[in-house]
Amino acid sequence: MSMKKISLAACFAAIIFLIITTVCIRGMSDGNKPVVKNGQADLSSWDFDEKGGVRLSGEWEFYWEKLLYSDDFKIKPSHTRVSYIDVPSIWNGHVVNGKNVGGEGFATYIASIKLPEGMETVYLKAYDMSSAYRIYADGTLIGKNGDVSADRDMAHPEFNPQIVKFNRENEWVEIIVQVSNYSHYKGGFWESIIIGNEKSVEAMNGKSLMANFFVMGFIVSMAIYHMVIASLIRKEKAFLFFSVFCILMSIRIFITGERCIVDLFENTNWETLQKIEYLSFYMMLPVFIRFIDYLFECKFSRAFLKTVYAFSFIFSIIVLVFPAKAYTRTLSAYHVLIIISGIYVIRAIVSAVRDNINGAQEFSVGFFGFFAAVLVEIVSVQKVLGYQGTLFWGMIFFILMISIAISKQFSAAVIDTEKLALEKEKMVEKVNELNEKLKRRNSDLVNRVTRDGLSGLYNHRHIHEKLAEKAIKANMYGSCLSIGMFDIDRFKDVNDNYGHQFGDKVIVEVARILSENTRNSDAVGRYGGEEFIVIFDGADENVSFEVSERLRIEVEKQIVKNLGVRVTISGGVTELENEECPTNAIRRADELLYRAKRNGRNRIERSMTSKPAQIP
Structure with missing residues (x-):
């Protein structure tokens, strides 16, 4: 700027x-209102109802170090006084008899006011004078603040604006104000007196009070x-x-x-x-x-x-x-x-x-x-x-x-704030998008580490980790845990007759069938080549054997249906003994698998002495 x-x-x-x-x-303006000149003010033609009260500002008669009363003067419409002082003002520095007046002392102010005919009751609003005063109207005391005295020990200060009234007896009203000050640095007539009838003075007083309360x-x-x-x-x-x-x-x-x-x-x-x-x-x-x-x-x-x-x-x-x-x-x-x-x-x-x-x-x-x-x-x-x-x-x-x-x-x-909120919303969207990408990337990384690239099943290393976790849990809670090892029968012939790409399809199809026909709590993995492993969580050998039989049947049925080639699997099922090393159980299941191969393939063998499953 x-x-x-x-x-x-x-x-x-x-x-x-x-x-x-x-x-x-001020809520009021003196404008062309009459002022006191040479100790007199002619208000005989002033309409107090229409124009309001008048501030008696101007030249007041001033008598320093004198407390005068009406009897001390002979009242005349036109009389000459020795000294005049502006009101409102302080008397500090005012020259009396060639000397400057100080702040402390006492004095008398006098003004003669000519009022309109018919105005019998006169109202005055007096403000602050420093620091005590008495007001007389035609010789009658009508108002005071504090105690006025020529003796500092007898004087008492007070500030309290007030409205006073008196009955007018003469055409000219003599107003005498005695002021003494021994308490404040500045003495004198600080604020002009307002004169008028009841309506005008009360109106001006009301405006002043209203202004004070409004501002406050x-x-x-x-x-x-x-x-x-x-x-x-x-x-x-x-x-x-x-x-x-x-x-x-x-x-x-x-x-x-x-x-x-x-x-x-x-x-x-x-x-x-x-x-x-x-x-x-x-x-x-x-x-x-x-x-x-x-x-x-x-x-x-x-x-x-x-x-x-x-x-x-x-x-x-x-x-x-x-x-x-x-x-x-x-x-x-x-x-x-x-x-x-x-x-x-x-x-x-x-x-x-x-x-x-x-x-x-x-x-x-x-x-x-x-x-x-x-x-x-x-x-x-x-x-x-x-x-x-x-x-x-x-x-x-x-x-x-x-x-x-x-x-x-x-x-x-x-x-x-709105801009920040909008930017935040965009930032949140971007962060969420980045989080999704990060999740997908992390998932991809996890899959690469834990999953077999062809079948999508757990790889050899991770299935061993899963087996170790489930074995600890089974030993801790005393629950059952069984292992099933499966192998595609004559898989080499499939590769030789139909090619390795078709062989990959067979592996993928077998992996799908094993995953879809086992529980979420079970773990299915590709153990290597055409060999698979299933960890039956919470199942003993009998249950695991029954499930393995269903898996064998589903593999034969669905591969014929989906790929048009008869492919079977053989398997061995065993239950993990209490505190047994999981590696031993895998070795045992693997031996049962090869027993199934020797016994004609397309069958499931188990370690318990019971009648083996027959080829349907």
Whole structure:
């Protein structure tokens, strides 16, 4: 992918981000709404029902190191104040009497608001002020957070957005906000107060809460989703780290903004909430870096990773050990680390895109948008421009692009799996084919080693091996085992009269008849020339003799029928005695065979004293 395409992707991300931040971030836009100027805002012609509530942003009267009340002023529609300060903002660095204001201290903010006629009940939505405040309307205390005091020992911090109301008595309403801070590095009016009627303020509050819960719910669901994937595909650790990153982001959403955690845990200590907020933020960077490192197969140097881990660890330890007044000073330094890390990540992403890593293009678009949101959030925090929430919406955009990238990776994985399955199927077919060929070749080799080439029966060597195996088995189990030796009568005459090829046919035919008329447990072999041997497994001499007689008769009958020549066989049958050497039994059967030859051929002789078989 060319750098031009990468630039276009970055531009696309920036455009999308601008659309998101413009339309969705605040859920409302100040647009042409009136702002406070010189401590006054004329809202007499503002339609709160149609146009919604108004953020009281602008120039508020500012009295440093003074906690003033309504009685301290003579209210007039147009009056001049000595000093003004922008709201929202921090008072750090504000010049009062030629001196820069620090973070610690107390002050009073005053603004006079002219409201429409007939608007009797007025609602205010107050957000964070650092780090305690009291709100007065026409001299009446209507809301407070923490304890405001000029004495640091009497002051107590608290962050808790709230909606307050009061009954309007005059055309101009004087709003006094007393703020004190001894607990945070930055003090001041952090977020503008929203003013309106019940409908407009509740609507804006509902939109803000809905946006918070939507973003948090979305990110939590993504955390669970990626955690499940990580548990199923354990080697893909990127999913685990992204899930942890989403969890940390969800915690930060729960604690900041509308500070929903305060509604759930009312008695939670302010210092504890601050520590959780900062720890979740300081832990996100190393987790996110680790996620990208696993996602793009270690594109980061070990030195960079160690640096990020070390700084994040040090910052986290500072948060755990020191009070908020100390560790809140580290935020700016950590912002620098984030920016540097973001630039380094961009280099890694560009490298991943160049290497054509699957999903890198989608990830690059998402990260550019997310990083832009981070930069906006950093500027907002540094300048205290009010709670922007861009980080969380940028996170949603980033997650969507990550989902597209993961879907693309999964689709590619499925396609690759299907290809592998097809290749495997072809490979299996080929292996099976090769196995069949190998089996046939092995069978051929076995046959060549164990079979007679002409008759197909066991050859001389292998029939001896079979006889030895069966003899051992017979002796072990005490079963019977008999041997029959057979020879074709006057076979030389057959060869002389009909030729050797015809003689081979006679041998083949005799072999077939012997094989087809014996059991599978029996073993038939060609002992040599025109001589054959049959091992009768589990049969005594009487049974073997009867079977041999049938074989003799079948040979004579079928050869005449198939070859048109009368051919007979003679045989000798004997039973293997207990523990007898098989060779002795063969010798005995062979002697009986030659006795049959001497006694006229075409007969079977056996070793037992019984009447010999007659020639039919």
